[in-house]
Amino acid sequence: METNRKSILGIILIILGAYFLLDNLDVIDIYIPWYFFTWQMILIAIGLFNLLTGNRKAAFVLIGIGVFFFLPEFFPFDVYDFWPVILIFIGVSFFLRNRNTSASSSSNDNSFDDLTVLGSNEKHITSQEFQGGKASTLLGSTKIDLRETQFSGNEAVIDSFTMFGSTEVVVPVEWEIESEVTPILGSFEDKRVAGRTASPGAKKLYFKGSVIFGSVEVVN
Numbered sequence: 001m002e003t004n005r006k007s008i009l010g011i012i013l014i015i016l017g018a019y020f021l022l023d024n025l026d027v028i029d030i031y032i033p034w035y036f037f038t039w040q041m042i043l044i045a046i047g048l049f050n051l052l053t054g055n056r057k058a059a060f061v062l063i064g065i066g067v068f069f070f071l072p073e074f075f076p077f078d079v080y081d082f083w084p085v086i087l088i089f090i091g092v093s094f095f096l097r098n099r100n101t102s103a104s105s106s107s108n109d110n111s112f113d114d115l116t117v118l119g120s121n122e123k124h125i126t127s128q129e130f131q132g133g134k135a136s137t138l139l140g141s142t143k144i145d146l147r148e149t150q151f152s153g154n155e156a157v158i159d160s161f162t163m164f165g166s167t168e169v170v171v172p173v174e175w176e177i178e179s180e181v182t183p184i185l186g187s188f189e190d191k192r193v194a195g196r197t198a199s200p201g202a203k204k205l206y207f208k209g210s211v212i213f214g215s216v217e218v219v220n
Helices: 005-024 039-052 056-073 086-094
Strands: 109-118 120-125 132-138 141-145 155-163 166-172 178-183 187-190 202-212 215-219
Touching: 039 056, 039 086, 039 141, 039 202, 056 109, 056 132, 109 141, 120 178, 132 141, 155 166, 155 215, 166 202, 178 187, 187 202, 202 215
Parallel strands: 109 132, 120 141, 132 155, 141 166, 155 202, 166 215, 178 202, 187 215
Antiparallel strands: none
16 A cells, blocks of 8 residues: 555654654743754655655655765765765666666656656656656756556556656647645646546546655646
8 A cells, every 4th residue: 555645744744743842832842952953854854754655765865965075064075075975875866767668768668767867857657557656856857758658557657756847748629637745945837728628538647745845747
């Protein structure tokens, strides 16, 4: 059974909110180390959230960056001397791509698993038995064109993680779109022409995942 991301995020926020409220009211006095409230820990926490919900590529990138900038707090070295390690880390992450995924901008694969970091990625999918895929975008942009795609059934799922970037998915106007994306200071929008109605038996495309300081858009 697929993990409900919104439930996990909701539970985390409720626990944090309850802790801060009780602490402000002097009901509890529990010491939490300072490093739990740093931007590095925020990246690590988001990475762990993605790891628990199945988006491993985005998880490894975020956890890696967070840990890298955390090290100077505990070890005596200047992080700026080792900043090229980030470039190496990002380069290695590209090799984590699914080997069945075409490197060209056009693909007839039935699924995809793409990672975009500090750049842009455009993919035109023509599969006639499309099942869905994953798109992780960090400080970049991703565009996926599905207009010439046919589903293997009546439904497909796109699992997206977008942070400080944008993800655009181009679909036929008659498809039905259902979103379970969790926006955190970000947005999910279906920008197809107004007044559209899904016909009986129309293909349904589900969107799952999260968007943080960015946008996910569906267009035609």
